[in-house]
Amino acid sequence: MIAISGLKKRFALTREHKKKKSQTDPRERDGFFHSVEEVNLHCGEGEVLGLLGPNGAGKTTTLRMLSTALTPDDGTILVDGQDIVKKPVVARKAIGFLSGSTGLYGRLTAKENVEYFARLHGLKGKALKARCDALFQRLEMETFLDKRAEHLSTGMKQKTNIARAVVHNPKVVVLDEPTTGLDIMTTQTVISFIRDLKSAGTPVIFSTHHLDEVALLCDRVSVIDKGITCFDGSLAEFKTKGQSHELNQAFLNLLTGAAHV
Amino acid sequence: MFEVFLKELRELLRDRKTLFFVIALPMLVFPVIMALVGFMASQAAMEAKQEVHTYYIVNESFAEKFSEQVFYHKSFKKYNGELALDSVEALSDAVRNGVIDVGIFIPADPAKNLESGIKSEWKIVFNDAQSINFIYDRLSKLAMSFSDELRALKLAALGLSQEQQAAVLQPISITKVDTADKRENLGEKLGVFIPYMLIPLVLMGASYPAIDLGAGEKERGTLETLLLTPISRTELVLGKFLTVLSSSIFCALITVSSMALWIGIASRFVELDVIKTAFSSVAMMDFVLIFALLLPVAVMLSSLTLAISIYARTFKEAQNYMGPLSMGIFIPIVMSLMPNMELTAKTALIPITNVALAIKEIIKGTVDYSYVALIFGASTVLAAGLLVCCVKWFNKETVLFR
Numbered sequence: 001m002i003a004i005s006g007l008k009k010r011f012a013l014t015r016e017h018k019k020k021k022s023q024t025d026p027r028e029r030d031g032f033f034h035s036v037e038e039v040n041l042h043c044g045e046g047e048v049l050g051l052l053g054p055n056g057a058g059k060t061t062t063l064r065m066l067s068t069a070l071t072p073d074d075g076t077i078l079v080d081g082q083d084i085v086k087k088p089v090v091a092r093k094a095i096g097f098l099s100g101s102t103g104l105y106g107r108l109t110a111k112e113n114v115e116y117f118a119r120l121h122g123l124k125g126k127a128l129k130a131r132c133d134a135l136f137q138r139l140e141m142e143t144f145l146d147k148r149a150e151h152l153s154t155g156m157k158q159k160t161n162i163a164r165a166v167v168h169n170p171k172v173v174v175l176d177e178p179t180t181g182l183d184i185m186t187t188q189t190v191i192s193f194i195r196d197l198k199s200a201g202t203p204v205i206f207s208t209h210h211l212d213e214v215a216l217l218c219d220r221v222s223v224i225d226k227g228i229t230c231f232d233g234s235l236a237e238f239k240t241k242g243q244s245h246e247l248n249q250a251f252l253n254l255l256t257g258a259a260h261v
Numbered sequence: 262m263f264e265v266f267l268k269e270l271r272e273l274l275r276d277r278k279t280l281f282f283v284i285a286l287p288m289l290v291f292p293v294i295m296a297l298v299g300f301m302a303s304q305a306a307m308e309a310k311q312e313v314h315t316y317y318i319v320n321e322s323f324a325e326k327f328s329e330q331v332f333y334h335k336s337f338k339k340y341n342g343e344l345a346l347d348s349v350e351a352l353s354d355a356v357r358n359g360v361i362d363v364g365i366f367i368p369a370d371p372a373k374n375l376e377s378g379i380k381s382e383w384k385i386v387f388n389d390a391q392s393i394n395f396i397y398d399r400l401s402k403l404a405m406s407f408s409d410e411l412r413a414l415k416l417a418a419l420g421l422s423q424e425q426q427a428a429v430l431q432p433i434s435i436t437k438v439d440t441a442d443k444r445e446n447l448g449e450k451l452g453v454f455i456p457y458m459l460i461p462l463v464l465m466g467a468s469y470p471a472i473d474l475g476a477g478e479k480e481r482g483t484l485e486t487l488l489l490t491p492i493s494r495t496e497l498v499l500g501k502f503l504t505v506l507s508s509s510i511f512c513a514l515i516t517v518s519s520m521a522l523w524i525g526i527a528s529r530f531v532e533l534d535v536i537k538t539a540f541s542s543v544a545m546m547d548f549v550l551i552f553a554l555l556l557p558v559a560v561m562l563s564s565l566t567l568a569i570s571i572y573a574r575t576f577k578e579a580q581n582y583m584g585p586l587s588m589g590i591f592i593p594i595v596m597s598l599m600p601n602m603e604l605t606a607k608t609a610l611i612p613i614t615n616v617a618l619a620i621k622e623i624i625k626g627t628v629d630y631s632y633v634a635l636i637f638g639a640s641t642v643l644a645a646g647l648l649v650c651c652v653k654w655f656n657k658e659t660v661l662f663r
Contacts, residue, residue, distance in 0.1 A: 011659075012659070064485075064662075067485075067489050068488075068489065069485055069488050069489060069661075069662075070658055070662070071658065089491050089493075092489050092490060092491045093491050095489065097485075097486065097489050099482075099485070101482045102482050102483070102485060102486050103481035103482035103483045104481075104483065105268075105272055105481070105483060106481070107272045107275040107276055108268070108271070108272055108275075112268075112271075116264070116268050117486070117490065119264045120264060120265075120487075120490040120491070120492055121490060121491060122491065148275075164486065165486075
């Protein structure tokens with residue numbers, strides 16, 4: 001279970017940025033860029049939550065805070081009832097993170113890449129081997145395990161990345177635009193991976209721009225616009241509040257509605 | 262931490278680019294280049310030595326003995342053309358036009374001049390704009406020996422015996438009695454060269470992997486995943502730091518040993534007695550001490566390069582920072598070469614300069630061990646400080662997610 005409430009994060013503006021003084025973005029004020037101003041969301045056991053929002057809305061910053069790479073200025077993030085802002089190490093053990101831009105160590109083989117992260121997560125000996133072997137089999141990675149990551153195709157790389165992200169059996173999985181730039185085959189790998197997690201009861205939060213994926217996978221939807229959550233609810237509520245059965249239209253209606261408020 | 266170190270090491274050993282810079286360059290490429298340069302220089306010198314020059318003497322009859330010696334010298338050939346030259350200008354033109362290589366202008370009979378108490382002034386006309394040139398040396402040697410003969414004859418005519426002549430010509434002669442032994446003397450010269458080579462090598466060995474381990478990790482998009490593992494950032498930094506440190510020490514070690522090997526091989530073909538005698542008196546303990554002193558330098562440079570690399574956004578940005586650093590490293594080394602720079606309690610506190618000075622003293626065999634301890638202490642404190650900065654930067658969001 002993941003519960004985020006009142007999340008805030010701002011970044012100091014660079015000197016060049018301040019000099020320009022172009023107040024086009026209302027989030028730029030008092031020497032800071034307020035990337036995330038008020039984010040609240042909830043994702044229960046076995047639920048998949050789609051995090052939507054235009055580019056620059058604050059999705060990646062939110063997910064980075066959730067994955068403990070960034071520390072929030074304010075707000076709470078609860079994973080299984082534990083406040084991970086206060087206990088980041090607990091969170092790192094409980095969260096599996098994958099983004100579209102995550103890379104692999106090119107000079108290590110696919111197997112070495114996954115095993116390295118398994119060891120960093122404290123797995124050793126037989127337990128490590130058993131866990132890795134099970135993952136390799138499930139993701140059908142056996143054919144390219146001993147190839148260096150730099151020589152793998154995009155699909156193989158993404159499979160390796162998935163294995164790396166879940167090698168420590170995380171309680172929740174966070175995916176930041178995991179299908180951006182991928183071909184149909186590889187996208188399908190990611191989709192079936194999310195389905196697997198869902199059937200295993202693992203909560204998944206993923207940000208995306210592809211609403212067909214949302215329709216396919218998500219139980220819940222959360223929309224962030226200009227750093228503020230403007231919707232958080234079930235898929236059905238999303239359609240109702242967005243006044244359309246087409247997800248794209250519902251999304252646009254929600255955003256324009258938020259702008260009018 | 263050890264896990265990170267092992268993985269980084271494994272990845273480093275698989276990187277051909279780094280391996281080339283850390284191993285192949287100092288072990289094979291540099292010696293081959295140096296050998297080639299040496300070979301070409303000696304070839305050029307040999308060619309210059311063997312070259313035969315066409316000469317022309319104006320007023321040959323004034324110095325017959327001299328002319329004869331030049332005539333029979335293996336490096337000179339008399340001009341046998343039809344041109345008759347009679348002045349310095351005419352000789353210059355002939356040299357410029359390539360008719361002759363060298364002209365000697367004898368204005369008057371030197372023996373007669375000497376009789377009347379007048380000094381003769383000869384002129385050697387040639388093109389001196391060549392780096393290896395034996396013309397002037399050879400001719401002036403012949404002319405001087407002719408001049409000496411004339412002088413000896415004159416002095417004998419004045420009634421001076423050979424011993425008296427020697428005393429008159431040089432009433433006082435000075436002989437140097439050096440209290441510095443051979444090692445100290447050679448150490449002063451060779452000792453400055455060694456830190457000049459070793460310290461930049463330590464930097465080179467550190468900077469290549471450092472760029473890869475910091476900025477490279479950001480560029481490849483692996484840093485974020487690494488930060489989300491439960492091991493602390495301090496451990497991450499230390500693991501990376503250990504890799505950079507190993508590489509920098511390894512680079513210095515391998516270069517020195519390959520140099521020893523190549524010098525060993527070269528000394529079979531060429532006489533390198535100077536280097537041999539200088540190093541034969543340097544004990545094994547001194548070598549150990551030199552490496553012990555390089556250690557804090559390696560720690561310092563490793564943490565510095567790693568900090569720079571972590572700060573940089575991309576590989577290219579990191580490389581841009583390393584450029585000035587590799588130039589800047591020479592400043593403290595050159596400082597140690599300045600005259601009157603000695604290892605004192607003050608200079609022992611200037612980073613890198615202190616180590617360069619100490620290495621020189623060790624090779625000279627005149628090192629004060631209390632200063633070595635001071636250097637060790639000071640360098641370790643600085644290195645530890647830099648390492649703390651490194652860890653702090655690795656914890657800073659503004660640095661990690663620039």
